[in-house]
Amino acid sequence: MTQVKGKKVYLGTNTKMYKGVADTASYLEELCRLTGDLSREALELFVIPSFTALESARRCAPRELVRLGGQNMGWAGEGPYTGEISPKMLLEVGADIAELGHSERRHVLGETDEMVNRKVLCAAEYGLTALLCIGETAEEKARGLADEVLRTQLKAGLYGLGAGGAERLWVAYEPVWAIGEHGVPATKEYAEARHDTIRRTLTELYGEQAGQAVPLLYGGSVNPDNAVGLIRMENIDGLFIGRSAWDARKFNAIIRDVLAAADG
Numbered sequence: 580m581t582q583v584k585g586k587k588v589y590l591g592t593n594t595k596m597y598k599g600v601a602d603t604a605s606y607l608e609e610l611c612r613l614t615g616d617l618s619r620e621a622l623e624l625f626v627i628p629s630f631t632a633l634e635s636a637r638r639c640a641p642r643e644l645v646r647l648g649g650q651n652m653g654w655a656g657e658g659p660y661t662g663e664i665s666p667k668m669l670l671e672v673g674a675d676i677a678e679l680g681h682s683e684r685r686h687v688l689g690e691t692d693e694m695v696n697r698k699v700l701c702a703a704e705y706g707l708t709a710l711l712c713i714g715e716t717a718e719e720k721a722r723g724l725a726d727e728v729l730r731t732q733l734k735a736g737l738y739g740l741g742a743g744g745a746e747r748l749w750v751a752y753e754p755v756w757a758i759g760e761h762g763v764p765a766t767k768e769y770a771e772a773r774h775d776t777i778r779r780t781l782t783e784l785y786g787e788q789a790g791q792a793v794p795l796l797y798g799g800s801v802n803p804d805n806a807v808g809l810i811r812m813e814n815i816d817g818l819f820i821g822r823s824a825w826d827a828r829k830f831n832a833i834i835r836d837v838l839a840a841a842d843g
């Protein structure tokens with residue numbers, strides 16, 4: 580497990596169902612002000628707010644500083660899908676990332692691998708970055724099934740996605756047991772071992788070069804104490820953060836620590 584120096588890091592947050600229009604706007608304004616001096620060459624900063632906040636979020640945060648995404652996306656450009664948001668709608672408001680298959684959608688709202696797969700293919704068709712979230716439950720971990728679950732979620736979620744689509748793919752490893760208030764963060768060694776499985780599966784699917792190029796992010800109780808250790812792992816290219824990023828000052832501190840660590 581070697582430390583990789585000088586790698587580009589992907590740091591972002593999903594604000595879940597917490598911040599409305601006004602809170603998102605003030606959060607983004609502060610985040611842009613605090614991080615405006617940091618070169619984006621080595622940093623891909625992204626925020627995934629609620630749908631209702633996206634349009635004003637884009638006005639508050641220039642794309643050169645922060646990319647925006649939707650927390651979910653329907654699987655067609657348009658159609659009779661009441662309640663869904665299409666890739667065209669996301670692009671129209673300046674969001675070009677689609678977060679797909681988050682554990683809260685899989686395990687609370689019943690989303691299946693097949694549904695996630697349709698969304699991944701649709702995101703690729705419309706040129707969005709698909710941020711595919713995968714992760715095992717506590718029970719699957721206890722039974723020694725974590726790697727099998729990850730391989731299945733990847734192969735099912737990416738079924739039919741060609742090399743072109745894989746160029747815009749990001750994968751977030753978010754063990755279900757690590758996420759949220761009652762979550763326990765994965766150790767850096769455990770996370771790296773799972774990322775290694777994900778990396779191997781991607782190189783199996785897309786070849787060595789393309790598989791290595793897919794950014795792999797860890798998420799689940801990332802905090803100011805564990806962020807640096809995680810980012811130093813060979814196959815961890817980024818961090819997908821919830822609670823610890825929802826205060827712009829706290830997130831800014833993590834971003835600076837992580838950038839310093841990734842730079843060696």
Ligand code: 13P
Nearest residue numbers: 593758759799800821822
């Ligand atoms: P927490 O960092 O709050 O555990 O949330 C992680 C997450 O769900 C990111 O999508």
